[in-house]
Amino acid sequence: MDILKVDNVSKSYTNHLALDNVSLSVPEGSVYGLLGPNGAGKTTLIRIINHITAPDSGAVTFDGHQLTQDDVVHIGYLPEERGLYKKMKVGEQALYFARLKGLSKRDAVVELRRWFERFEIMDWWDKKVEELSKGMAQKVQFIVTVLHRPKLLIFDEPFSGFDPINANLLKEEIMRLRDGGSTVIFSTHNMASVEEVCDHISLINHGRNVLSGNVDDLRRRYFGNRYELAYKGDSDELSRALGDMATEIELSLNPEGYSVMSLRKTDSAALRDVIDVSNRTVELISIAPALASMNQIFIRTVKDTTL
């Protein structure tokens, strides 16, 4: 089931079209990457999902019904530029935001204590935010975002400003939340982390959804369902043995010194036969679908759709 469906949403400002008929569906329990170059319209879309601004046309469905103001308590949003009151104490501030999201004071205190203990930051409770370092403030911001156990979490560049250890901690927490039943929307420019954590993505460019889909599918499709074989042995012999099972063969060497054959499997051939034939002909080390990096996909798609 889709927790969030965006149907043909358009939004224009005075001089430009921020979103042009964007549609996407976020499956429940998934981590959904929202990608796109700066100024593509991601933030506008996030604001619409957050019920901050209304679309000019189109519909947003949340959890099976049209998105309303009341749904906002089920959404947690971590904006790219962090938003905390600098002069307010950490604990007090977290409680304030939790209560704005509909938690009772008592529940908020209980939840907050649990998170603070988890992150081992109990002694920050009475500190002012301005006394914290940037990374520390971001931890607080993260807690504020997830404290009310939202069904849908929206993270805008969550890892920026974190050191690798804390970034990892955060990644684990996000995965844990996903495993606990939350759905995560991820907006980022860090393509490596998209490969790592996202199940699905949508790529927005110039206000349009130019690419949507399952991350693994997309990466495979990019090279036209090619496979890469690493082996020791005679490449000519292998290509002869494969015969009409493979086309568009390219040869190269990988860093470990093995020969690498990149090929496109013809539709009639079964992958098992390809493996069998290869195994008999050469010493096969590995066979894997050729995966494009999200970086390659991002750059090419944006270039192709920018004209």
Next chain:
Amino acid sequence: MNSNIKLVISREYRERVGKKSFLITTILMPILMLGLMVAPALIMSIGMGQSKTTVVVVDNSGIVANELKSDENTVFMPTDATVDSAMRRADADAILVIPRELMTSKKPSLKYYSNGPSSMLVETTIRSAVNEIVEQRRLRDYDIENLGEIMQAVECDVDMSTVRLDRENAETASSELSSGLGIMLTFVLYMFLLLYGQMVMTSIIEEKNNRVLEIVVSSVKPAQMMMGKIIGVAFVAVTQIVIWGVLIAAMSSLVLPAIMPDQIMADVAALNAGNTAALSDTADISLLQAVAALGNVGYILQIIGVLTLFLVGGFLFYASIYAAIGSAVDNIQDASQLQTVTVVPVIIGLICAMGAATDPNTPVAFWMSIIPFTSPMVMMARVPFGIPAWEIIVSLALLFISFIGMVWVAAKIYRVGIFMYGKKPTVKELIRWVKYK
């Protein structure tokens, strides 16, 4: 969502009242105000004794020189020398030349040569001294018998105490006191409107810059967020006024009778009873009236009540404008130009209030105290004189109605402004934002 606006109000309120600076300003402000009133007099009295001017008098008429009396500020030194040689004297700050035809001319002209800047005070003293000498001498020339006694008998120094006839219990209120009180109240309002208005503005700019709004606005509607802030700050202002009110009322009912000499308190009691005959000979009516007014707790509470109403109304009105400005810009520097929209009417109000404090019944004072932009300040200048209640009610009603209109406009600008970063908008653009659906 209604509970959320309460949360916002309580956060705004507690953030400010909880601060040490709030406590300090609440206590220091009255002291500062008192200082502002006393300081000019203090400076004057210190300044008087300091400069001493030596004036060499070249008296061509031969009448004045010996009769000019030196005092602590001005020392007169008669001389027979010519002007030229007098000018060379090292000890002279100035030279006064009296013309020969002093007695005969209708409008004799003195000459005053000064070494360096001349003091207006000295010039006035000299002119009135010479005038008096000439007048005395002219009178004496008429050769009237017992002139001295007659002059003394003729002398008079009038005191006036104003009694309002249209009031049930004939209050005594001198216009001097009302005027002073009016000016003070106007200043209180002026300070509150600008200080607290700007407080709303800067805090919105801050929220916008650190993106707190992006989070909060997903839970609270922008208009509610704005109202929550304005109302929260309004409560802070009211808290401050109430604390002052309690302090002043306590002072007037407890402290004032304790520190004033018994004689004065007895006179005040007599004055309040309308028994002017019972006053002691030394009574200074305007002082007594001031003491009477300050000691009248009911009068003070009434004034503070009206002040609070206008303060809240005026604040809500101006804070809405400030909120719109704050939402539209990224930093205080950009806000300064747009702020003229608020500062100019407030200052016009202040100037009109000064006029209204001397004569509360002019048409300008009346209309300015009805029109919302200037009404809080001008009305507060008029209130101590005891103006008809309907004027206050009409003015308040108009103020609160325009506040609602202003909030509506401000909320529209705010809603768009808080997500606009970078370019500073012009007033024209702000108006366009209002028209967005």
